[in-house]
Amino acid sequence: SCSRGEGPGGAAAEGRVPPPAVSTVLFLLKPLSLINLGGREVGLVSEHFSQAPQRLSFYSWYGSARLFRFRVPPDAVLLRWLLQVSRESGAACTDAEITVHFRSGAPPVINPLGTSFPDDTAVQPSFQVGVPLSAAPRSNASVNVSHPAPGDWFVAAHLPPSSQKIELKGLAPTCAYVFQPELLVTRVVEISIMEPDVPLPQTLLSHPSYLKVFVPDYTRELLLELRDCVSNGSLGCPVRLTVGPVTLPSNFQKVLTCTGAPWPCRLLLPSPPWDRWLQVTAESLVGPLGTVAFSAVAALTACRPRSVTVQPLLQSSQNQSFNASSGLLSPSPDHQDLGRSGRVDRSPFCLTNYPVMREDTDVVSVHFQPLDRVSVRVCSDTPSVMRLRLNTGMDSGGSLTISLRANKTEMRNETVVVACVNAASPFLGFNTSLNCTTAFFQGYPLSLSAWSRRANLIIPYPETDNWYLSLQLMCPENAEDCEQAVVHVETTLYLVPCLNDCGPYGQCLLLRRHSYLYASCSCKAGWRGWSCTDNSTAQTVAQQRAATLLLTLSNLMFLAPIAVSVRRFFLVEASVYTYTMFFSTFYHACDQPGEAVLCILSYDTLQYCDFLGSGAAIWVTILCMARLKTVLKYVLFLLGTLVIAMSLQLDRRGMWNMLGPCLFAFVIMASMWAYRCGHRRQCYPTSWQRWAFYLLPGVSMASVGIAIYTSMMTSDNYYYTHSIWHILLAGSAALLLPPPDQPAEPWACSQKFPCHYQICKNDREELYAVT
Numbered sequence: 001s002c003s004r005g006e007g008p009g010g011a012a013a014e015g016r017v018p019p020p021a022v023s024t025v026l027f028l029l030k031p032l033s034l035i036n037l038g039g040r041e042v043g044l045v046s047e048h049f050s051q052a053p054q055r056l057s058f059y060s061w062y063g064s065a066r067l068f069r070f071r072v073p074p075d076a077v078l079l080r081w082l083l084q085v086s087r088e089s090g091a092a093c094t095d096a097e098i099t100v101h102f103r104s105g106a107p108p109v110i111n112p113l114g115t116s117f118p119d120d121t122a123v124q125p126s127f128q129v130g131v132p133l134s135a136a137p138r139s140n141a142s143v144n145v146s147h148p149a150p151g152d153w154f155v156a157a158h159l160p161p162s163s164q165k166i167e168l169k170g171l172a173p174t175c176a177y178v179f180q181p182e183l184l185v186t187r188v189v190e191i192s193i194m195e196p197d198v199p200l201p202q203t204l205l206s207h208p209s210y211l212k213v214f215v216p217d218y219t220r221e222l223l224l225e226l227r228d229c230v231s232n233g234s235l236g237c238p239v240r241l242t243v244g245p246v247t248l249p250s251n252f253q254k255v256l257t258c259t260g261a262p263w264p265c266r267l268l269l270p271s272p273p274w275d276r277w278l279q280v281t282a283e284s285l286v287g288p289l290g291t292v293a294f295s296a297v298a299a300l301t302a303c304r305p306r307s308v309t310v311q312p313l314l315q316s317s318q319n320q321s322f323n324a325s326s327g328l329l330s331p332s333p334d335h336q337d338l339g340r341s342g343r344v345d346r347s348p349f350c351l352t353n354y355p356v357m358r359e360d361t362d363v364v365s366v367h368f369q370p371l372d373r374v375s376v377r378v379c380s381d382t383p384s385v386m387r388l389r390l391n392t393g394m395d396s397g398g399s400l401t402i403s404l405r406a407n408k409t410e411m412r413n414e415t416v417v418v419a420c421v422n423a424a425s426p427f428l429g430f431n432t433s434l435n436c437t438t439a440f441f442q443g444y445p446l447s448l449s450a451w452s453r454r455a456n457l458i459i460p461y462p463e464t465d466n467w468y469l470s471l472q473l474m475c476p477e478n479a480e481d482c483e484q485a486v487v488h489v490e491t492t493l494y495l496v497p498c499l500n501d502c503g504p505y506g507q508c509l510l511l512r513r514h515s516y517l518y519a520s521c522s523c524k525a526g527w528r529g530w531s532c533t534d535n536s537t538a539q540t541v542a543q544q545r546a547a548t549l550l551l552t553l554s555n556l557m558f559l560a561p562i563a564v565s566v567r568r569f570f571l572v573e574a575s576v577y578t579y580t581m582f583f584s585t586f587y588h589a590c591d592q593p594g595e596a597v598l599c600i601l602s603y604d605t606l607q608y609c610d611f612l613g614s615g616a617a618i619w620v621t622i623l624c625m626a627r628l629k630t631v632l633k634y635v636l637f638l639l640g641t642l643v644i645a646m647s648l649q650l651d652r653r654g655m656w657n658m659l660g661p662c663l664f665a666f667v668i669m670a671s672m673w674a675y676r677c678g679h680r681r682q683c684y685p686t687s688w689q690r691w692a693f694y695l696l697p698g699v700s701m702a703s704v705g706i707a708i709y710t711s712m713m714t715s716d717n718y719y720y721t722h723s724i725w726h727i728l729l730a731g732s733a734a735l736l737l738p739p740p741d742q743p744a745e746p747w748a749c750s751q752k753f754p755c756h757y758q759i760c761k762n763d764r765e766e767l768y769a770v771t
Helices: 311-316 541-567 571-590 603-626 630-650 655-680 688-711 718-736
Strands: 032-037 040-050 066-072 076-087 096-104 127-133 138-146 151-161 177-188 192-194 200-204 209-215 219-231 239-243 254-257 265-270 276-284 292-302 305-307 351-354 356-362 365-370 375-378 384-390 399-406 416-423 444-448 454-460 465-474 487-496 506-513 516-523 747-752 758-762 768-770
Touching: 066 177, 066 506, 066 516, 076 096, 076 127, 076 151, 096 138, 096 177, 127 138, 151 177, 192 200, 192 292, 200 209, 200 276, 209 219, 209 292, 219 239, 239 265, 254 265, 276 292, 356 384, 365 384, 375 384, 375 465, 384 487, 399 416, 399 444, 399 465, 416 454, 444 454, 465 487, 541 571, 541 718, 571 603, 571 718, 603 630, 603 655, 603 718, 630 655, 688 718
Parallel strands: 192 209, 305 351, 351 384
Antiparallel strands: 032 040, 040 177, 066 151, 076 138, 076 177, 096 127, 096 151, 200 292, 209 276, 219 265, 219 292, 239 254, 239 276, 356 365, 365 487, 375 487, 384 465, 399 454, 399 487, 416 444, 416 465, 506 516, 747 758, 758 768
16 A cells, blocks of 8 residues: 555645655456445455557657556555566667656656756646666566546656667667557446535444545535444544545546544645545554444535636627637526535625637647737736636647736736646635645646746646636735736746747657657757757757758769769769769758758758769669779669669668668679679789779778768767768768770761762770761
């Protein structure tokens, strides 16, 4: 079981907040067990959920983590996560620790790289466990969560942060780490329902008793009370009440211990979560042989909402349709439904409702605005409340941005507008506290004053729920100054996939896990962070321009093999080198982030043409060195280029797609050289100057370039190591191109005809023309 804080009860005592009810153990679950519930026996039902395993990646950004989504049914009393990790066997597999994050209601907000978040961002540290993989190829772990919140639960797993080395696909051996979570849920089949102000008799034996009470909208307080407690094993009332669900990473579950407490034993919950069932667990503290009998009573106190009318807007817009969040258009106070015996607070209004229109603009993109006005009227007598409906199940994959701006002429030096953003229920206790804490949620505070008339809040991956924005005017020095004061506050409320579209140094990418969509930023140019705002390792604008110039101007080295090819009448080879130089230059100009970027075509087109040109340049250079017959050479030129184009379409990053044709060309060249060596009975090429000043330097440059390209490039040194690769590749091609066949004149006429026509033969091209 999970440890819980215990504290003395009182006439209106609140339970202490326990630590998260989570433990890490490994054991099996019985399919069905019996417990005593109010003197009768009911069952616990076990359900098993699993998802297909996924291959893990080393962490570099949020898309590297593998996300799993589970649905926890209502009335669950225990979750048991079974975490299974395995890896392949081989020398490439090393010891690693898999990090697993858990969160209720939304994907976990994680930060393995320790980067900074944007200003005004509210982030809670994620709950995580580590699963080590050392000697054994498999490892298992288990995480238990008692009294879990119903709804969506998310699990994210990843390997440690990745190295910055750029590895070619298919060249180096890799190791597959596979992760699969399974979920075992234990839920109660029957639960006793507590009706407002109706005592519910309970008898506790050795097993706990499970109760629940429904909390409707506009509930101001919930009071739980134990009466008429009788125990045969000890004095007082040895009962412990656990109220509310566990939500990770934070936990605001309340625990009330009534042993030795003044009678009656009570737990007061201000602003409980609206429009849902609240689970209550009663446990006996007298041991397995003792019996405790008591009566549980739940008292609900409703507040009187004052609704802002929207009738003029609806009458003027009969021909338009709106997706309005009309839940805050409450019924009149006489129709408050809090059960048969709920109490309605007859004091003045406790809040002012502002209807909100929800406008879905795109995937994970929502705009909220007041239904009939631009600004919200804020006064000192009651909080102004706006409800933001983010309960569709598909809204938790973005970022909730809230921006407030007060009217300059209405803000005085002694007035302050205080705001709270809460989930499940609004914060209404501005007159007693400013901590924005409701019964089971710690809200996010905002404030506006004459010196700071703007306030912003960013909530990444908000929980799936109804969110509430509460505002009230306060006068800290003299409350009388606020009696007649009114401030209009302009609200800008959005749910966006990525904040500011990840800025100029990032790209907002939409990720998918089955039917669930969520967004994350992929950063460039050394920028990091949730929204690519961490510039601790970022490149300056001068460095970005230098990188662009190096990667583009280094392609001018291809002018050397182009000139050599034209001089030696290798016109097809010169065309390939020109193609490669052109598309490599503009691909790297388009591949840069930030300001130093130029794209003449789409990025994908430029990348494909660059890869195709590089492969074709290597292919034609090696075949040209083989000194084949002209027709055969050009046929192989065309066939090889087509094969390279096809392989790049299949897998653009595959190393063997380019290496395979090049090795085949090398085999052809080696075979032709070996044939000439045997036929002439001397080394080929025959000139030592050719070996000393062309072949050996060219091969050396190509070898160094391949070594840099395959093993030395990282994300940090890419711009100059890849530039060196351009220079070495082009320089080696210029040195390795063979000399012309013969020093004879290009055109020699071998036969004359009486009709004044001649058949002329080009010794270099072996083509015939009639002149």
